[in-house]
Amino acid sequence: xxxxxxxxxxxxxxxxxxxxxxxxxxxxxxxxxxxxxxxxxxxxxxxxxxxxxxxxxxxxxxxxxxxxxxxxxxxxxxxxxxxxxxxxxxxxxxxxxxxxxxxxxxxxxxxxxxxxxxxxxxxxxxxxxxxxxxxxxxxxxxxxxxxxxxxxxxxxxxxxxxxxxxxxxxxxxxxxxxxxxxxxxxxxxxxxxxxxxxxxxxxxxxxxxxxxxxxxxxxxxxxxxxxxxxxxxxxxxxxxxxxxxxxxxxxxxxxxxxxxxxxxxxxxxxxxxxxxxxxxxxxxxxxxxxxx
Amino acid sequence: xxxxxxxxxxxxxxxxxxxxxxxxxxxxxxxxxxxxxxxxxxxxxxxxxxxxxxxxxxxxxxxxxxxxxxxxxxxxxxxxxxxxxxxxxxxxxxxxxxxxxxxxxxxxxxxxxxxxxxxxxxxxxxxxxxxxxxxxxxxxxxxxxxxxxxxxxxxxxxxxxxxxxxxxxxxxxxxxxxxxxxxxxxxxxxxxxxxxxxxxxxxxxxxxxxxxxxxxxxxxxxxxxxxxxxxxxxxxxxxxxxxxxxxxxxxxxxxxxxxxxxxxxxxxxxxxxxxxx
Numbered sequence: 001x002x003x004x005x006x007x008x009x010x011x012x013x014x015x016x017x018x019x020x021x022x023x024x025x026x027x028x029x030x031x032x033x034x035x036x037x038x039x040x041x042x043x044x045x046x047x048x049x050x051x052x053x054x055x056x057x058x059x060x061x062x063x064x065x066x067x068x069x070x071x072x073x074x075x076x077x078x079x080x081x082x083x084x085x086x087x088x089x090x091x092x093x094x095x096x097x098x099x100x101x102x103x104x105x106x107x108x109x110x111x112x113x114x115x116x117x118x119x120x121x122x123x124x125x126x127x128x129x130x131x132x133x134x135x136x137x138x139x140x141x142x143x144x145x146x147x148x149x150x151x152x153x154x155x156x157x158x159x160x161x162x163x164x165x166x167x168x169x170x171x172x173x174x175x176x177x178x179x180x181x182x183x184x185x186x187x188x189x190x191x192x193x194x195x196x197x198x199x200x201x202x203x204x205x206x207x208x209x210x211x212x213x214x215x216x217x218x219x220x221x222x223x224x225x226x227x228x229x230x231x232x233x234x235x236x237x238x239x240x241x242x243x244x245x246x247x248x249x250x251x252x253x254x255x256x257x258x259x260x261x262x263x264x265x266x267x268x269x270x271x272x273x274x275x276x277x278x279x280x281x282x283x284x285x286x287x288x289x290x291x292x
Numbered sequence: 293x294x295x296x297x298x299x300x301x302x303x304x305x306x307x308x309x310x311x312x313x314x315x316x317x318x319x320x321x322x323x324x325x326x327x328x329x330x331x332x333x334x335x336x337x338x339x340x341x342x343x344x345x346x347x348x349x350x351x352x353x354x355x356x357x358x359x360x361x362x363x364x365x366x367x368x369x370x371x372x373x374x375x376x377x378x379x380x381x382x383x384x385x386x387x388x389x390x391x392x393x394x395x396x397x398x399x400x401x402x403x404x405x406x407x408x409x410x411x412x413x414x415x416x417x418x419x420x421x422x423x424x425x426x427x428x429x430x431x432x433x434x435x436x437x438x439x440x441x442x443x444x445x446x447x448x449x450x451x452x453x454x455x456x457x458x459x460x461x462x463x464x465x466x467x468x469x470x471x472x473x474x475x476x477x478x479x480x481x482x483x484x485x486x487x488x489x490x491x492x493x494x495x496x497x498x499x500x501x502x503x504x505x506x507x508x509x510x511x512x513x514x515x516x517x518x519x520x521x522x523x524x525x526x527x528x529x530x531x532x533x534x535x536x537x538x539x540x541x542x543x544x545x546x547x548x549x550x551x552x553x554x555x556x557x558x559x560x561x562x563x564x565x566x567x568x569x
Contacts, residue, residue, distance in 0.1 A: 016568070061403040062568045079408045087404035093397030095302075097309030109298030110405040155401070165404075 042209035086161030096141030145172035232276030303419025324434035375528030390472035
């Protein structure tokens with residue numbers, strides 16, 4: 001049952017305590033989240049909402065104060081739980097003494113990929129993330145921000161993970177590059193890879209993710225599919241009479257049907273009836289401000 | 293095994309990029325070459341007539357004995373150098389290799405891999421020890437070979453300097469690791485073991501201190517520090533005695549320093565396991 005879930009957290013909580021003053025800050029407050037296998041999941045939230053702390057707890061880079069985090073049914077405290085995870089952090093600092101190929105080789109070796117497979121995979125991955133293989137032997141210190149982001153993505157993919165955790169993956173990448181990264185992610189999605197995206201770019205999440213959770217002040221304030229969250233809660237009705245078109249915003253299907261009956265009796269002709277939709281941005285702002 | 297090897301290679305790669313490895317290697321090589329070319333041997337009719345070392349000539353009917361003495365003196369000088377300047381240099385050069393791996397943005401990627409924190413720290417520790425070991429082997433082994441080849445005096449006691457120096461460096465490195473995981477500061481990671489090295493010969497004068505110190509508590513404190521801290525001076529002296537063929541004496545400095553290293557490394561690992569990144 002649990003293995004059907006790529007990620008499952010139960011009452012995950014993180015309290016940071018100052019070493020000297022003893023002051024406490026609760027960064028993540030009892031988050032229980034379920035991410036289905038094979039889905040594309042977006043974690044949204046304003047700055048300081050606790051998104052990155054949550055992700056770090058999934059990777060065991062941050063130790064939870066309470067609660068559990070499981071990846072494919074395994075507690076993330078177990079290093080083996082991290083074997084299926086590919087991770088790209090937001091503010092990564094890859095050692096500049098590495099060449100691009102050397103860096104991929106190192107991280108692949110840490111993931112237990114054997115040398116022969118690494119030699120085969122590295123040039124393939126360079127091309128896959130849109131990097132010219134001629135950069136393979138150049139030190140990453142010479143790479144641009146966008147190139148670092150791509151080689152970082154290649155690092156996350158080197159061991160063929162079944163769960164990809166990406167923190168702002170298109171940060172610093174130009175629009176063409178963003179499209180390329182999105183294409184790579186779509187291809188992975190088609191292969192059944194679960195993609196967990198932590199991003200503040202709402203449009204990116206709306207375009208790419210199937211499921212989202214909005215986090216604010218360490219708590220999940222809204223969760224669901226992008227389609228459900230952006231689906232309209234009403235209808236827009238346009239009807240005409242002799243004096244021209246008129247519009248009505250109606251809250252429910254019953255209300256819309258009643259209004260149509262009334263208008264027809266009054267001699268209006270119905271022009272259109274469209275369910276209203278909202279953008280993820282509207283949903284996000286409403287969710288975050290509504291919980292203030 | 294793949295991950296451990298990768299961590300060790302990565303430490304070497306970083307040491308080379310920071311010029312740490314090349315700096316130590318260059319210095320060791322320079323010393324080896326110095327002895328290779330400074331020592332002049334004159335051969336007359338297939339027999340060694342004179343040996344000139346640092347401008348001193350060993351010869352006459354006591355030549356063999358004089359050469360033996362001279363070689364031991366050079367060996368003991370190298371041992372003393374290793375335990376003073378060499379050790380300081382090794383700690384100073386490699387102290388940054390532990391905090392660097394804990395840098396934000398770097399450590400998270402490593403922790404996301406399927407290796408335990410203990411494995412990660414140990415891989416880095418071993419890598420660091422091996423970086424320094426290569427240079428110690430080059431220096432001691434090179435000097436031993438050169439002197440053996442040129443004089444025919446093969447003094448195996450000198451080779452004890454290889455494991456003993458690596459051992460003391462490893463003990464001091466555990467302090468670097470502990471300071472690194474606590475404060476992530478290269479400066480602090482360097483200072484603490486250097487202070488221990490400086491304190492070591494002072495604390496070793498325990499019998500003298502007992503006579504000079506007036507209060508019982510200060511004598512007990514002195515004794516405690518001497519017992520608890522790594523005995524760089526004592527192990528160095530022991531190595532010197534073995535080099536000069538005088539025997540090892542008590543093994544107490546070795547096992548007490550080893551216990552200190554294990555305890556400090558254990559504390560470092562415990563803290564590293566609990567830390568948030």
